[in-house]
Amino acid sequence: MTHDTTHHGKVIDHATGTAKVGHEWDGIEELDTPLPRWWLWTFYATIVFALVYVVLYPAIPMLHSASTGTLGWTSRGVLADDMAHEKAEHQAVRNAIAATPIEALAANPALQRAAIEGGHAAFKVNCVQCHGAGGAGAKGYPNLNDDDWLWGGDLATIQKTLVNGIRQPGNDATRSSLMPSFGKDGILTPAQVQDVVSHVRVLSKQDPASASSARGAQIFSDNCAVCHGANGEGNRSVGAPRLSDKIWLYGGDRASLTTTVTNAHAGVMPAWTGRLDPVTIKMLAVYVHSLGGGEAAPAPAAPAAGAAQ
DSSP: OOOOEEETTEEEOTTTOOBEEEEEETTEEEEOOOOOHHHHHHHHHHHHHHHHHHHHSOOOBOSSSBOOOTTOOOHHHHHHHHHHHHHHHHHHHHHHHHHSOGGGGGGSHHHHHHHHHHHHHHHHHHTHHHHOTTSOOBTTBOOSSSSOOSSOOSHHHHHHHHHHOBSOTTOTTSBOOOOOOTTTTTSSOHHHHHHHHHHHHHHTTSSOOOHHHHHHHHHHHHHTHHHHOTTSOOBGGGTBOOOSSSOOSSOOSHHHHHHHHHHOOOOOBOOOBTTBOHHHHHHHHHHHHHTTTOOOOOOOOOOOTTOOO
16 A cells, blocks of 8 residues: 655655645545646747737727727728728729710720629618619509609619609709699599599509590590590609509509599609719619610600701
């Protein structure tokens, strides 16, 4: 049977030759085993590294800030430099887009792609809330993918709409139209409203002709054709929608049409001038035009007979 020995006041474990720490629990004692030398040197190195880091970089929190470090480095500074670098790289492209008439961008495919990408980014931030992520719209918010346009779907017209908005207060150039509230204002009786609705549903090929639609045709001619056209073809100069198709902003069922004729609608879109810079607005117009419903620029009007050539 072996016994532990004592050396300089420490009890040495006979089996391992290691001093004990003096703790004992239920016959189990703890050895004071030295740490591996490689581990100690690694630990000391981390202490030195931490001290050097505190001196060189921001590290010590204070009441309103932190120590700045002798190098003056900050993550905010790195971010600002990166953003400035990105801006400088993109500025040349933005300058080229700014200098190119919007109708001429298609002649430069690389520049047009850049405009579409920039417009898509701006659309995701500013427009998806109303028009949806893919521009499909919702009730009261136009679908930008189809071929139905209230004011026109060529590049210049889309750009003008973005610049001036729809019914934007304080902007004299804003797009503006006003449909009377035929029922609410007493212009038409409820029965006449239903007859007009019947006629509109015939124009849009949703219902067959009827006695109600025949009465509504005359009411439509007297009150609605001046804006919507005799056959419901619409009028872009005043933002009057086409009624002869099945594309509806507020719904084409009888209940929705009754509400529209009775109370009218007056949706508002902000004028993006002052909110977005001109280049971003131009890129937005190019992106919206690219969604699928964009139209070619209208041909110039032919000169009147006898006009100077």
